[in-house]
Amino acid sequence: MKEKGKKLTRAEYLRLSGAGIIAAMAVLSLGMGCSGGTSGDSGGDTGKKGCADCPARKNYDKDPASLTGRLWKWHIRFCPGWKGYISSLPEDERRAVLEKYK
Ligand code: SF4
Numbered sequence: 001m002k003e004k005g006k007k008l009t010r011a012e013y014l015r016l017s018g019a020g021i022i023a024a025m026a027v028l029s030l031g032m033g034c035s036g037g038t039s040g041d042s043g044g045d046t047g048k049k050g051c052a053d054c055p056a057r058k059n060y061d062k063d064p065a066s067l068t069g070r071l072w073k074w075h076i077r078f079c080p081g082w083k084g085y086i087s088s089l090p091e092d093e094r095r096a097v098l099e100k101y102k
Contacts (some may be wrong), residue, residue, distance in 0.1 A: 055077075
């Protein structure tokens with residue numbers, strides 16, 4: 001167990017940051033493979049379906065505290081696919097989704 005306030009060694013820091021980089025790459029590759037973020041018609045049906053059924057989003061819903069869940073939550077701050085999906089929703093549904101992921 002790690003003592004509180006103990007500084008990380010260089011090896012520990014590199015190991016932890018490596019895990020973060022791998023997780024970020026996993027989310028980014030999911031985003032690149034998703035139909036929501038790269039389809040080019042982020043407001044179209046493809047983007048709607050992609051973000052509504054997004055596995056990363058489901059992962060966040062299942063466990064918001066997980067690393068991949070937190071990365072997904074972070075990515076919606078700037079992802080054009082997600083923004084297109086949100087803007088394509090009817091007003092009441094948009095409010096509900098925005099409230100849920102606020
Ligand atoms: S939320 Fe949408 S844009 Fe983001 S990864 Fe999932 S499908 Fe792609």
